[in-house]
Amino acid sequence: MTKIAAVIGGGVIGGGWAARFALNGWNVQVFDPDPQAERKIGEVMANARRSMPGLTDVALPDEGKISFHDSISDAVQDTSWIQESVPERLEIKHTTFGAIQQACDPDAVIGSSTSGFKPSELQDGMARPDQIMVAHPFNPVYLLPLVELVPGNGIDGPLVDKAKETLTSIGMYPLHLKKEIDAHVADRFLEAVWREALWLVKDGVATTEEIDNAIRYGFGIRWAQMGLFETYRVAGGEAGMKHFMAQFGPALKWPWTKLMDVPEFNDDLVDLIAGQSDEQSGAYGIRDLERIRDNNLVSMMRALKQQDWGAGRLMKQHEATLRVGTVLDARADDIADASQPVLTVRRAVPLDWTDYNGHMTEAKYLQAFADATDRFMELIGCDADYIASGGSYFTAETHIRHVDEVHAGALIEIRTRVLMGAGKKMHLWHEMYEGDRLLATGEHFLLHVSLQTRKPSNPSPEIEAALVRFAQGHASLPMPEGVGRFVGAPR
Ligand SMILES: NC(=O)C1=CN([C@@H]2O[C@H](COP(=O)(O)OP(=O)(O)OC[C@H]3O[C@@H](n4cnc5c(N)ncnc54)[C@H](O)[C@@H]3O)[C@@H](O)[C@H]2O)C=CC1
Numbered sequence: 001m002t003k004i005a006a007v008i009g010g011g012v013i014g015g016g017w018a019a020r021f022a023l024n025g026w027n028v029q030v031f032d033p034d035p036q037a038e039r040k041i042g043e044v045m046a047n048a049r050r051s052m053p054g055l056t057d058v059a060l061p062d063e064g065k066i067s068f069h070d071s072i073s074d075a076v077q078d079t080s081w082i083q084e085s086v087p088e089r090l091e092i093k094h095t096t097f098g099a100i101q102q103a104c105d106p107d108a109v110i111g112s113s114t115s116g117f118k119p120s121e122l123q124d125g126m127a128r129p130d131q132i133m134v135a136h137p138f139n140p141v142y143l144l145p146l147v148e149l150v151p152g153n154g155i156d157g158p159l160v161d162k163a164k165e166t167l168t169s170i171g172m173y174p175l176h177l178k179k180e181i182d183a184h185v186a187d188r189f190l191e192a193v194w195r196e197a198l199w200l201v202k203d204g205v206a207t208t209e210e211i212d213n214a215i216r217y218g219f220g221i222r223w224a225q226m227g228l229f230e231t232y233r234v235a236g237g238e239a240g241m242k243h244f245m246a247q248f249g250p251a252l253k254w255p256w257t258k259l260m261d262v263p264e265f266n267d268d269l270v271d272l273i274a275g276q277s278d279e280q281s282g283a284y285g286i287r288d289l290e291r292i293r294d295n296n297l298v299s300m301m302r303a304l305k306q307q308d309w310g311a312g313r314l315m316k317q318h319e320a321t322l323r324v325g326t327v328l329d330a331r332a333d334d335i336a337d338a339s340q341p342v343l344t345v346r347r348a349v350p351l352d353w354t355d356y357n358g359h360m361t362e363a364k365y366l367q368a369f370a371d372a373t374d375r376f377m378e379l380i381g382c383d384a385d386y387i388a389s390g391g392s393y394f395t396a397e398t399h400i401r402h403v404d405e406v407h408a409g410a411l412i413e414i415r416t417r418v419l420m421g422a423g424k425k426m427h428l429w430h431e432m433y434e435g436d437r438l439l440a441t442g443e444h445f446l447l448h449v450s451l452q453t454r455k456p457s458n459p460s461p462e463i464e465a466a467l468v469r470f471a472q473g474h475a476s477l478p479m480p481e482g483v484g485r486f487v488g489a490p491r
């Protein structure tokens with residue numbers, strides 16, 4: 001049954017939540033008094049559709065429906081998750097929670113996107129205080145996995161477990177804070193940095209652009225992959241963290257920073273910062289900047305996934321859950337009918353697979369077909385354990401035909417057919433589709449090898465039997481157009 005979430009307040013953050021839930025297959029019911037809310041969420045959805053599905057190498061569930069409602073009581077009907085994302089004003093949050101609790105299921109989680117309020121402040125005076133918890137996300141909510149989950153001091157139990165389970169199921173990382181504090185963890189940190197940056201601009205030490213450069217050319221990249229403490233451990237060299245602290249601890253007292261002072265937040269400071277920011281980034285519209293940001297984030301997170309590290313490892317774990325119970329997780333014996341081509345890839349085209357022509361770049365067709373071959377190998381039993389035991393397949397020849405264009409975010413499928421499979425030889429034919437539109441074909445000839453001798457060798461009897469079963473099953477299919485084609489003048 002499709003799960004339903006409510007999003008109350010559909011601005012920058014509510015729109016991001018709507019996209020995160022909908023692209024993970026949830027229906028989303030939105031309430032926002034702004035007549036422009038539907039248009040704004042539509043624009044967020046367009047960016048999210050282009051970027052988020054390509055984070056994983058397996059397709060997300062079918063997109064859920066987003067509907068717009070005239071009242072909070074309508075929007076929260078039948079929902080198991082309600083995300084409040086109204087402006088950061090305690091009185092507005094209280095009125096909103098009151099209306100939500102009058103109409104919602106008492107077992108639904110009510111998450112608040114608040115950047116700074118403690119859960120006890122949000123819960124104060126509410127009918128069922130424990131139902132409300134901070135679920136503080138990071139912009140863009142549809143790409144960044146972190147959500148600070150603060151249920152309130154000492155509060156734990158089934159609703160908190162349900163909250164963690166739900167957030168994990170939509171690809172997020174719930175950081176469960178056991179102690180409430182103004183602005184949770186990450187925003188305290190960000191505010192400290194922001195305050196310091198405001199001083200640097202106000203004192204004329206650096207412009208907004210120079211400060212951004214200090215971050216993005218150096219420690220910002222480091223933080224994205226190791227955070228603060230692990231980075232400093234490495235900076236301590238062989239002697240590690242203790243040496244690092246001995247060396248830089250005293251600087252805290254000199255002090256280098258002005259963290260406890262707040263620069264006077266007057267018009268002069270606002271004009272100074274806003275003016276420098278216009279000079280730095282005014283050439284781009286906000287949607288352009290969002291797209292640039294999304295391209296960068298997706299590329300960085302996919303690189304981390306390749307390294308199985310940090311946010312990338314989290315994505316990998318989420319991806320594994322998307323395969324479970326699908327044909328992409330099956331073994332040959334699970335497939336009762338071996339007479340049809342097998343689905344070997346079902347994924348979205350990621351942003352970093354596109355090129356200057358605005359479509360999927362040629363190298364990535366080979367990547368997609370290589371993934372299809374790897375998956376077919378796994379299906380017939382040539383999996384990681386088998387490869388570790390010393391047998392594998394090497395590709396000897398490849399021929400790719402590019403039939404039609406495909407763009408970032410599009411859902412592609414590859415179906416694989418065995419043209420010949422016997423002994424050491426495996427001749428595969430992959431067809432790549434978007435819907436029923438043929439995009440490309442890949443013809444690949446592989447040889448089974450011994451990884452010790454690096455020479456052709458026979459596969460295990462189980463692998464050969466599975467291969468032969470598909471080869472025989474596919475033999476009665478009509479020969480696909482393009483098999484054996486070559487590049488050059490007709491022979
Ligand atoms: N913008 C950011 O970077 C982040 C903001 N947050 C938090 O998310 C919450 C929302 O912030 P933003 O989305 O940035 O603000 P926003 O101003 O973009 O959106 C707020 C939305 O709430 C709607 N709204 C106003 N009164 C309402 C009511 N009574 N009922 C329902 N909707 C109502 C507005 O029409 C608007 O669309 C705040 O608590 C904020 O602290 C959290 C993480 C990051």
Ligand SMILES: C[N+](C)(C)CC(=O)CC(=O)[O-]
Pocket residue numbers: 114115137138139187190
């Ligand atoms: C500036 N902010 C306090 C609203 C930021 C956040 O709450 C989180 C974020 O996305 O940086």
